[in-house]
Amino acid sequence: MKRATFLSYLVAGTVLTLVGAGCKHPQTPVTPIPAAKTIRVPGPSNPVVNNAGGNVNPGTAGTVAPPENPNANQVKNVAAGGGQEGSLADIEGMTPDTNHFAGQTVHFDFDSFVVKTSEHANVEAVGDELKAKPEDKLMIDGHCDERGTEEYNRALGERRALALREYLVRYGVAPDRVFTRSFGKDMPVDPGHNEDAWAKNRRGEFILLLPKQ
Amino acid sequence: MKPAFFMIRSLLATTVLVCLAAALGADDEHLTITAEATATQPPIPITLVGYTGEAESVLRFDLYVAGFKLVGGNESPQYELKGANNGQVEGRLTDAINKTVKFAKAFSGGTTRSQAHALADAVVQAVTGVAGIAGGKIAFKVQRNGTTGPGEVYVADYDGHNATAVTHDNAIVADPCWIPGRRALIYNTYKFGNPDIIMHDLSTGARSVVARYAGSNISPAASPDGRHVAMILSKGGSPDVYVANIDGSGLRQLTHTPEDESSPCWSPDGRWICFATRMEHRRVLAKISVDGGAVRRITANLGINPTEPDWSPDGKQIAFTSQAGKYFRICVVPAQGGDARILADGQDPAWAANSRTLIFNRMVGGRSVLSLLDVPTKQNKDVPLTIGNCSQPSWAK
Numbered sequence: 001m002k003r004a005t006f007l008s009y010l011v012a013g014t015v016l017t018l019v020g021a022g023c024k025h026p027q028t029p030v031t032p033i034p035a036a037k038t039i040r041v042p043g044p045s046n047p048v049v050n051n052a053g054g055n056v057n058p059g060t061a062g063t064v065a066p067p068e069n070p071n072a073n074q075v076k077n078v079a080a081g082g083g084q085e086g087s088l089a090d091i092e093g094m095t096p097d098t099n100h101f102a103g104q105t106v107h108f109d110f111d112s113f114v115v116k117t118s119e120h121a122n123v124e125a126v127g128d129e130l131k132a133k134p135e136d137k138l139m140i141d142g143h144c145d146e147r148g149t150e151e152y153n154r155a156l157g158e159r160r161a162l163a164l165r166e167y168l169v170r171y172g173v174a175p176d177r178v179f180t181r182s183f184g185k186d187m188p189v190d191p192g193h194n195e196d197a198w199a200k201n202r203r204g205e206f207i208l209l210l211p212k213q
Numbered sequence: 214m215k216p217a218f219f220m221i222r223s224l225l226a227t228t229v230l231v232c233l234a235a236a237l238g239a240d241d242e243h244l245t246i247t248a249e250a251t252a253t254q255p256p257i258p259i260t261l262v263g264y265t266g267e268a269e270s271v272l273r274f275d276l277y278v279a280g281f282k283l284v285g286g287n288e289s290p291q292y293e294l295k296g297a298n299n300g301q302v303e304g305r306l307t308d309a310i311n312k313t314v315k316f317a318k319a320f321s322g323g324t325t326r327s328q329a330h331a332l333a334d335a336v337v338q339a340v341t342g343v344a345g346i347a348g349g350k351i352a353f354k355v356q357r358n359g360t361t362g363p364g365e366v367y368v369a370d371y372d373g374h375n376a377t378a379v380t381h382d383n384a385i386v387a388d389p390c391w392i393p394g395r396r397a398l399i400y401n402t403y404k405f406g407n408p409d410i411i412m413h414d415l416s417t418g419a420r421s422v423v424a425r426y427a428g429s430n431i432s433p434a435a436s437p438d439g440r441h442v443a444m445i446l447s448k449g450g451s452p453d454v455y456v457a458n459i460d461g462s463g464l465r466q467l468t469h470t471p472e473d474e475s476s477p478c479w480s481p482d483g484r485w486i487c488f489a490t491r492m493e494h495r496r497v498l499a500k501i502s503v504d505g506g507a508v509r510r511i512t513a514n515l516g517i518n519p520t521e522p523d524w525s526p527d528g529k530q531i532a533f534t535s536q537a538g539k540y541f542r543i544c545v546v547p548a549q550g551g552d553a554r555i556l557a558d559g560q561d562p563a564w565a566a567n568s569r570t571l572i573f574n575r576m577v578g579g580r581s582v583l584s585l586l587d588v589p590t591k592q593n594k595d596v597p598l599t600i601g602n603c604s605q606p607s608w609a610k
Contacts, residue, residue, distance in 0.1 A: 036324075040416060148520070159452055162452075179427055
């Protein structure tokens with residue numbers, strides 16, 4: 001202990017001699033630090049640019065026109081289970097009705113995208129209406145419970161929506177009328193942290209898209 | 214002391230800690246990781262002399278996160294950093310044992326904080342031979358109300374200072390990723406009614422579409438050279454891994470499975486994409502060549518629902534999130550496969566350029582905070598941010 005104290009005095013003394021109290025050693029090199037660069041932040045009305053075509057969607061206060069997919073024509077949709085034939089441009093301007101199929105919300109088991117037999121009647125009711133209303137289209141929102149990480153749930157929610165889409169297509173609904181998107185665990189209907197809440201949150205919701213008036 | 218210190222790099226070679234897979238249920242789906250990673254290296258004792266206020270607190274934070282132990286009083290330091298912060302931050306690093314002066318440096322310009330960060334990085338470089346990360350920046354997501362629903366993308370210094378919102382979209386945003394070599398981010402936003410991937414140039418504020426196909430366009434990850442992006446798209450009928458040029462052109466589908474792939478990341482050589490998927494009824498981490506081909510499982514047991522892999526820049530290990538009941542654990546596995554070990558509670562780990570510091574988010578008192586972990590010493594500091602629930606951190610590289 002004494003030795004350590006002595007050493008630290010010695011070191012301190014040495015450095016004091018070298019550095020000097022409060023004044024720099026003449027040979028200490030000075031490294032300049034660059035000033036922080038400005039970060040530019042788009043406002044809520046700023047446009048988002050289309051990379052490929054160079055089209056700029058005019059920004060208007062409060063709303064921004066959804067951008068076109070710059071690469072829409074470059075890739076064919078091919079995969080087991082059928083690709084998404086529709087383009088988001090096809091449903092632009094349609095009016096979503098979130099209440100219409102509220103009674104047909106489909107629920108899933110934990111970590112599963114299997115459409116259970118008990119849910120078939122709900123999906124078929126949606127399919128029957130779509131067949132009867134050829135002008136309408138459908139958005140399916142996939143949701144998850146809070147277990148599992150965020151991006152895992154985002155993918156799982158999409159897989160659930162797609163499972164419902166596959167069912168409807170097999171049931172006879174034209175594939176270019178049915179769209180999907182996932183909200184992962186971002187929009188629970190029940191904020192609880194128990195199995196009751198989780199069971200309600202693992203769901204697929206059908207949103208009727210009404211044609212432009 | 215020193216030889217031991219320089220063994221950081223062989224951290225993973227030491228497979229002293231064996232991962233024991235304990236079956237929780239009757240089926241092997243519920244394998245859990247039980248082996249805790251202990252520190253492989255003692256912290257390096259250092260003493261600070263002459264610093265006050267902000268400069269001192271920055272130096273203390275930075276050096277602790279870098280694996281140093283701040284000592285005073287009776288404890289003998291291995292290094293002494295002596296200097297001042299009168300107008301400019303300066304310091305002389307001395308080996309307290311053999312009395313050699315490692316360097317004497319002073320800094321001008323910037324702010325007291327940035328000068329102190331630069332001094333801390335100089336200490337780390339001098340002692341370890343590896344560049345420090347204290348001057349680094351992060352991007353992350355902030356949600357003001359709870360941990361679900363709308364949020365904004367923020368950037369900040371790695372210690373949370375100078376936090377700036379770079380979006381004002383009032384929409385669900387997710388998974389911001391810094392594009393290496395550029396002042397630009399790529400992230401997922403629901404602003405246009407669909408989960409789309411957009412690129413955001415921080416110098417000009419310009420934003421452009423990378424992927425907006427029918428279905429979900431999620432989980433973007435920029436390649437190490439900044440020229441490509443890996444992401445999950447569902448346009449093909451199932452969530453699959455795709456790669457494209459960073460502007461979205463030249464799109465190629467890599468996986469063709471009926472399962473839900475998620476959270477891709479790149480190997481540091483840019484040749485592999487690691488991601489989460491399901492194989493033989495089990496949630497696993499797997500990889501695929503960027504040229505396509507077979508999907509290869511990383512290793513036998515990565516615990517329950519391994520997701521969010523992040524490949525260390527030195528190529529040696531993959532950090533990921535594993536589930537334990539309602540909680541999440543940060544785990545690490547050798548990139549070539551092997552035994553996984555638990556590092557900490559938390560989720561969504563991201564390696565710093567030094568391949569030893571992880572940033573991730575964890576729940577503290579019902580709030581999601583960012584946390585920094587020095588893997589070899591297991592020294593851990595939460596990032597002091599009070600702007601809301603912070604998650605999904607990414608380093609500027």
